[in-house]
Amino acid sequence: MALLEIKNLQVRVEEREILHGLTLTIDAGKVHAIMGPNGSGKSTLSHVIAGKPGYEVTGGEILFKGEDLLAMAPDERAAKGVFLAFQYPVEIPGVATMTFLRTALNAQRKARGEEEYSTPDFLKKVREISKQLSIPQDMLKRGVNVGFSGGEKKRNEVLQMALFQPSLCILDEMDSGLDIDALRIAADGVNALRSPERSMVVITHYQRLLNYIVPDVVHVMSKGRVVKSGGKELAHELEASGYAQFEDAA
Amino acid sequence: MNVALVKNDSVPAASSVFSAAQGRLPGAGKVADIRREAFAAFERTGLPHRRIEEWKYTDLRALVREVLPLAGSPEAAALARAKTAIASVAIAGAAKLVLVDGVVAADLSDLSALPSGVTARALRDVLSDQTNDARGDLLLTKAADPMLSLNAALATDGVVVTVADGVQLSSPLQLIHVATASKAARYSRSHVRIGQGARATLVESCIAADGAGAYQANDVAVIWIGDGAALSHVRLMSDTADAVNIASELFTVGAKSKLSLFNMTSGGAVSRLQAFFTLAGEGSDLIVNGVNLLRDKQHGDMTLVVDHAVPGCTSRENFRAVLDDRAHSVFQGRIIVRPDAQQTDGKMMTRALLLSDEAEADAKPELEIFADDVSCGHGATAGALDDSLLFYLQARGLPEKQAQALLIQAFVGEAIEAIEDDALRERVIAAAQDWMEARA
Numbered sequence: 048m049a050l051l052e053i054k055n056l057q058v059r060v061e062e063r064e065i066l067h068g069l070t071l072t073i074d075a076g077k078v079h080a081i082m083g084p085n086g087s088g089k090s091t092l093s094h095v096i097a098g099k100p101g102y103e104v105t106g107g108e109i110l111f112k113g114e115d116l117l118a119m120a121p122d123e124r125a126a127k128g129v130f131l132a133f134q135y136p137v138e139i140p141g142v143a144t145m146t147f148l149r150t151a152l153n154a155q156r157k158a159r160g161e162e163e164y165s166t167p168d169f170l171k172k173v174r175e176i177s178k179q180l181s182i183p184q185d186m187l188k189r190g191v192n193v194g195f196s197g198g199e200k201k202r203n204e205v206l207q208m209a210l211f212q213p214s215l216c217i218l219d220e221m222d223s224g225l226d227i228d229a230l231r232i233a234a235d236g237v238n239a240l241r242s243p244e245r246s247m248v249v250i251t252h253y254q255r256l257l258n259y260i261v262p263d264v265v266h267v268m269s270k271g272r273v274v275k276s277g278g279k280e281l282a283h284e285l286e287a288s289g290y291a292q293f294e295d296a297a
Numbered sequence: 298m299n300v301a302l303v304k305n306d307s308v309p310a311a312s313s314v315f316s317a318a319q320g321r322l323p324g325a326g327k328v329a330d331i332r333r334e335a336f337a338a339f340e341r342t343g344l345p346h347r348r349i350e351e352w353k354y355t356d357l358r359a360l361v362r363e364v365l366p367l368a369g370s371p372e373a374a375a376l377a378r379a380k381t382a383i384a385s386v387a388i389a390g391a392a393k394l395v396l397v398d399g400v401v402a403a404d405l406s407d408l409s410a411l412p413s414g415v416t417a418r419a420l421r422d423v424l425s426d427q428t429n430d431a432r433g434d435l436l437l438t439k440a441a442d443p444m445l446s447l448n449a450a451l452a453t454d455g456v457v458v459t460v461a462d463g464v465q466l467s468s469p470l471q472l473i474h475v476a477t478a479s480k481a482a483r484y485s486r487s488h489v490r491i492g493q494g495a496r497a498t499l500v501e502s503c504i505a506a507d508g509a510g511a512y513q514a515n516d517v518a519v520i521w522i523g524d525g526a527a528l529s530h531v532r533l534m535s536d537t538a539d540a541v542n543i544a545s546e547l548f549t550v551g552a553k554s555k556l557s558l559f560n561m562t563s564g565g566a567v568s569r570l571q572a573f574f575t576l577a578g579e580g581s582d583l584i585v586n587g588v589n590l591l592r593d594k595q596h597g598d599m600t601l602v603v604d605h606a607v608p609g610c611t612s613r614e615n616f617r618a619v620l621d622d623r624a625h626s627v628f629q630g631r632i633i634v635r636p637d638a639q640q641t642d643g644k645m646m647t648r649a650l651l652l653s654d655e656a657e658a659d660a661k662p663e664l665e666i667f668a669d670d671v672s673c674g675h676g677a678t679a680g681a682l683d684d685s686l687l688f689y690l691q692a693r694g695l696p697e698k699q700a701q702a703l704l705i706q707a708f709v710g711e712a713i714e715a716i717e718d719d720a721l722r723e724r725v726i727a728a729a730q731d732w733m734e735a736r737a
Contacts, residue, residue, distance in 0.1 A: 125694035141707025153692035
């Protein structure tokens with residue numbers, strides 16, 4: 048069954064069309080990889096799904112669990128289960144990570160009509176998750192991502208994923224800026240969250256990340272469209288032959 | 298450039314206010330002479346206007362226009378309303394000193410239940426005490442300013458507080474100004490003396506009782522901090538949205554002392570805190586933090602003059618303004634380093650967060666340095682909320698207003714965190730949150 052259906056999506060940024068009628072279906076419980084060269088529109092796609100301002104959708108639609116995703120504000124999308132792991136998570140000085148996590152979790156629960164977490168339950172849950180991800184407790188007292196290394200920032204994204212339990216995770220270039228050890232820790236965290244109730248979209252330029260997070264389906268993007276889809280072997284094929292073969296297809 | 302001044306009759310109106318007030322002003326003879334001289338000094342300029350450098354951004358002649366008549370002595374009904382208002386700001390365990398419309402309200406104050414080592418008298422009693430030859434000094438200040446002069450002329454009352462040498466107060470002293478009158482003015486003048494080696498927290502609040510509005514407040518505090526003493530002074534200006542509050546504070550800091558001042562202004566149509574600091578003893582630390590939370594057409598001004606008169610003192614000024622709608626915030630900071638004041642370390646930073654295109658923030662840092670071995674600096678920023686931070690928070694499920702509120706809270710939090718007392722800091726954070734919730 049499809050969790051996310053993107054049909055003929057056309058998107059402009061400042062008068063320039065980036066996505067030219069992109070069609071893509073993400074199945075429930077599957078890990079999809081989206082690969083493609085720089086400038087193919089991968090990050091634009093992730094931003095449009097999450098609802099980042101500055102993108103003008105001029106055609107097409109996105110259905111999430113059958114609902115019109117584009118009609119929702121970013122916070123509504125989050126409450127419905129959409130989670131974007133940022134390529135470059137921002138630093139928010141003055142907002143303690145714990146405060147941020149609790150405010151966000153309770154805002155999502157409130158939007159869904161669920162009870163807010165009590166403090167002890169919340170603390171217990173965060174402690175559990177941060178232990179699994181080797182995130183020290185004193186990091187959670189600091190401002191969000193302030194003074195965090197690249198690896199710590201990505202782990203903090205995975206921590207949020209584990210806490211919010213979204214049904215769709217979009218990982219935007221999760222491997223950028225990470226060494227192998229940091230990548231492995233982050234990828235292990237992501238793999239632990241794989242479940243039949245959760246789909247993942249792993250956006251990456253390089254095949255390397257897909258050695259750690261092995262996808263069920265691979266899509267190739269070029270010039271604002273999905274030009275080829277296949278199994279995980281497609282990623283290896285790309286690694287060997289490069290993206291040039293798709294430049295004309297697009 | 299020819300700057301047009303607002304023409305009005307503030308001086309003639311003020312003189313009739315002064316003559317009408319004569320029967321209400323404590324102190325005869327020498328005190329009355331000082332009042333007359335002070336009023337003459339005020340009359341030379343009238344309400345300060347943009348041609349007076351210190352008032353360039355807060356032109357009272359345009360913003361306030363007139364000097365209102367003195368509020369009457371509060372009667373029983375007004376005191377009852379004041380009592381209700383006080384309940385919302387009273388700190389459990391704190392000794393309260395309450396001024397209603399500029400007059401000490403003995404029944405609402407804990408004058409007889411002060412901690413040991415602390416004394417407090419009403420200014421009007423001290424000014425009326427013919428045996429005290431120095432009583433007139435209570436109306437004199439080193440700094441010259443039209444609004445200080447007007448206060449000296451018209452001060453009806455205030456508190457004169459002494460914390461004895463070596464006394465360590467565990468709970469705060471609370472000075473509460475309550476307005477109950479409308480379309481009337483109050484002038485109070487208080488003196489606080491923190492003895493050598495003493496330690497105290499002074500919380501000052503400006504509030505209004507139900508039904509009060511469009512009043513003018515002019516409160517002066519003269520604060521002396523002895524050698525080796527520490528004072529944490531927290532002020533909250535929460536006047537009605539149509540009120541005018543011009544507050545002046547004058548500090549003299551002894552050697553190896555610590556003064557921390559925090560002010561938050563969220564009320565008032567026109568508000569100003571002007572604070573004058575003289576670092577008079579070596580090795581002292583001054584920390585000033587200010588927050589303006591303004592909306593609609595509110596005008597808020599924090600003006601600081603720090604005089605490093607001796608070597609080896611540090612001063613830190615940190616000011617944050619959050620401005621919505623057509624609000625206008627002013628920060629003026631002057632650091633003076635006298636020729637003898639070597640090894641001075643003075644820094645100031647002012648930052649404004651503009652939530653609307655029509656909001657205005659003015660910053661005027663000034664350094665006057667006459668010594669050569671000093672470290673002084675200033676910085677200023679003004680800008681909107683960061684869109685990338687807002688989107689991050691929204692993408693995590695925070696609705697837009699809540700995301701903004703969290704970022705605003707973080708912005709002012711860096712100033713509020715300077716309040717060391719946990720309970721007091723929480724109180725100020727809650728007051729800032731109230732302001733943000735009123736936005737949503």
